[in-house]
Amino acid sequence: MARNKYDVDEELDTPFNRQHMKRLLGYVQPYKKRMMMAVGLMLVSSIAGMATPYLLSVGIDVFIPQKNISGLVLLAFVLLVTLIITALCFRHRLVIMSDVGQSIIRDIRSDIFRKLQKLPFEYYDSRPHGKILVRVVNYVNSLSDLLSNGLVNMITDLFTLFVIIGYMLFLDPRLTLVSLAGLPPLVLAIFLVKGIQRKRTQAVSRKQSNLNAYIHESICGIKVTQAFAREEENFKIFRELSTEYRKTWMAYVRSIFIMWPIIENISVWAVSLVYVAGISLLGTGASVGILVAFVGYIWRFWTPIINLGNFYNALINSMAYLERIFETIDEVPKVDNLPSATEMPTIQGKVVFDNVTFSYDDGYPILKNMSFTIEKGQTVALVGPTGAGKTTVVNLLSRFYNVDSGKVLIDDVDISQVTLESLRKQMGIMLQDTFIFSGTIMDNIRYSRLDATDEEVIAAAKAVCAHEFISSLKDGYYTEVNERGTRLSVGQRQLISFARSLLADPRILILDEATSSIDTKTELALQQGLETLLKGRTSFVIAHRLSTIKNASVIFYIDRGRIIEAGTHEELMKKRGAYYNLYTAQYSFLEAV
């Protein structure tokens, strides 16, 4: 049951992984044509844009000394044209790349969400929901920039470097070598600083995620906190997390801010070198215009290099995200349709457990060689101590988990051989934890059968005795409810989810402590309502209030994964075994009278 807590850092340091990169490029594939187009546009604009210092040098070296005004006008015109070309390319690239990038993001998110729909309970139970959520939403978003602009920029930045070197070589090969002298120390510095930056970025995001997790839990658990007057203690913890976050943040910005001074100083050294070399070379091909152009190129040279460094950092950072996203997409659902799966025919209601063994964790079997047969239309009650395996039995029946060995048969069909959808559609399952979606009460009940009319929804609510309280609300069935807020009591939430199960018109009904928070009188009325509705349908009931289950066709007493007693209430009472003891336990206080 090892799980993550708010103060446990989630390790996000993942080495570069070629496989992930390849897969990521797979998502780019469908948009390859448009991406190529964007790259093409960028290349054109880069050649045009980088011509500026060169054109400037022509002006200074040729037209101005010649006092050639019409030459200058021509030059200005050429500059204007390059400028318009650059702007047009820029515009189209923005349009294309935002569209492509967002489409890729949508595709990845869609894949991960679809996979989540296939993953069984087990997956959801073994990690905090918040951490699944960030995979679908936040991690995918953080790839967005990398995929759209990052990729195109990387290609164009690389190209731009060559364009600049090309222009420089064209102007003066000797000065080119001089200006590139600044490159080795710069690359070295970038390499060193980026390594530190990456570590610190990750530290910040870890601390931030801890802080956010704590805030989130504090809000969700506020009632408990206030009830236990623990505000001061919580604040101490919060302040610690908050202080830690500030510390890592400051370390992070120090590493980010240091980059620019390094670049600026190295650049000024390179510029100085160019001036010194250029002046000593004056008259041998170097000129004022060329010097000015070189200084311009040196400054333009750094931007792509810094960008490449940033891209590399972003890439490494997103490796961790990619890994988690792909991990989810690759998760093999333990419960899935067989390739040969067929549709489950309309269920009549005969249920057979044939020698079923099952464990959640290897080596700790919950059910051991369980066998029983239920005839169509019977009501089965499962009783026994907490943790005995009652819920497991009904979970296996709906195939929320696969059996380890043995078979579960419905109408003599092995349920592992049919599609999950066709099986579950015919089951009405009411779970221990009720879940209410945000929306109206009407929507919540209708969830199980989307094409149900309002009248059908209301009929279902009436059958479970929920109609009365719903209509007493100001907006009746159109009252907005949500997961947590609102004033519905636990009992009322149970009634709503009960109505939801009923509306599905199930062939087999499963009630797992469905009425634990409902008062006895309502429960009784509800049972009577159900009796007519569910006539002839098989149902499974788990309940702790024994009055609820006395009328069952058969009662199974389950203890440590085995059925140790089976029979009707009368039969089991006569037996004077475990059920008898359980039943009399509730009277034991009466005997004291």
Place this chain on the structure above:
Amino acid sequence: MSFKWIWTYIRPYGLIMLLGLVLVLITSGLAMVNPFMSGMIVDKVIEASQTHLLWSIIAVMVITTLVKSVGRYAYQLIFETVSQGVFKKIREDIYNKIQTLDFDFFNKNRTGDIMAKMTGDMEAVRHFIAWVIYMVFENATIFIFAVTMLFITNAPLALFMVAITPVTGFFAVRLAKEVKPTFFAIREQFSRLNTVVQENISGNRVVKAFAKEGYEIEKFERENEAYREKNVASAQVWSKFLPIIDALASSLMVAMILVGGILVINGSMSLGELVTFNGFLWALNNPMRMVGWLINDTQRFVASAEKVMGLLESEPKITPNEDAVQKDRIRGSVEFCHVGFSYGDEKVLEDISFTAEPGQTVAIIGPTGAGKSTLLNLICRFYDCTEGAIYIDGTDIRQMDLKLLRESIASAMQDVFLFSDTIEGNIAYGVPGATEEQIQWAAQMAGAHEFISTFEEGYDTIVGERGVGLSGGQKQRIALARALLKNPSILILDDTTSSVDSETEHRIHSSLKSYYRDKTTFIIAHRISSVKNADMILVLDEGRIIEQGTHDELLAQKGYYYSVFQNQFGDFDSFISKEVG
């Protein structure tokens, strides 16, 4: 408003902020040096062949760059430090505020919205202090310095170039204006997408139980596609303006080469001055380009600050009484005196009156939605009653110290919430310093020790948010242990054992008998077995007490209680007679 508010947080850092601004001023000034030096190299060193000046010029360039970059690094860190200090203070203030807000607030505000304020909106505030403030100052000073320098160098050309810059500014502002609503749309859509995914994950059992995966995918894809569209729509806006702004910036170069070139040819300007102009181009361009974004960021700050302020200003209806009656401890006598409570226009409780003495147990029973939980919530002052009054030890609870009140009450609520922590940490939640023995004692009393011991890691087992991985009955018992450990004067058990089997429940109640002795205990339950031994049983229906008395008295009344008893134990007589016979 927002600026005044943020100033109260910045003020303690006033001096260091001032130092930062002075540094900005100095570095902006130093930024003027290098373009000037470039011009000098051309005019003095090259044209006038004063080669000996080259080294001093280069030395000046290298040193100013060094000083400038160190200065910039320093003030960036200063503003970061200030912003982090402010950020931390606001964050902690909000956290404290949240802890004092009452149930009413949390019923109306969704967790996601509060989270968004504490993350997204706070980020906008941080960004403003850390970045926007000095960027505005930096850009303004650089622009002013650069314009001044240009006019000194060559007034006509300077005039020409300065004339173009406002056009850039105009488009930048237009962009900021038009792009703003698209950012909001993205944010809205993001929150919708987030909600769909979050509910899908939380409700995964329901989704699977009804085989509604297809419907969920459909719902999700709608939001997913809309999110993409909103992003693209936003990109459409900036793809309209950014190229224009960029082109305008570059057009300064065209003007410079044409007009400047002609001026040089005319002889009214030197080549070096033209080079100086070239060096100053960025100092004109950058601030103009930044105008739009800075306005945008400032607007975002104002919008976010308002939200954060709103949160900080939301006043709980239930406030700790300033001049509370001072008391060391609460004995636990509870008196309800004609108490009524309405939620909006909906009456939940009406005319509730009863008295409970320390050591007594009061049980409450009644149909779903009768107001049972609400009644107990009133004792803890999670809500204040709208009519009548509640007295504890003879004092109106609204006159009591809220902290003392809540410290004296322990409740195990119907809707169990466990924190993602170890089982031990969860049980010790109300008593952080509890010893291991005390924790185990509480677990034993709550009937939880047995199952906890079967876990591989025992009390150190980490349970997930809301106790994922535990069964309903197990969660309830941990919550019960948490309440018992607090050793309160008043104990509230709100349907605490509904998912526990009756055998275990019976064991728990009998082991608690001695525990109840000096406490006032309130129990809500549906099982007669849980309420039968109470000193007083209240039967609640539609917000009113319809029956009141002991088990035997109520049975004799043959009312609601009697009929519930019949439903649950109707066969008791026949059962006994069978046993005897």
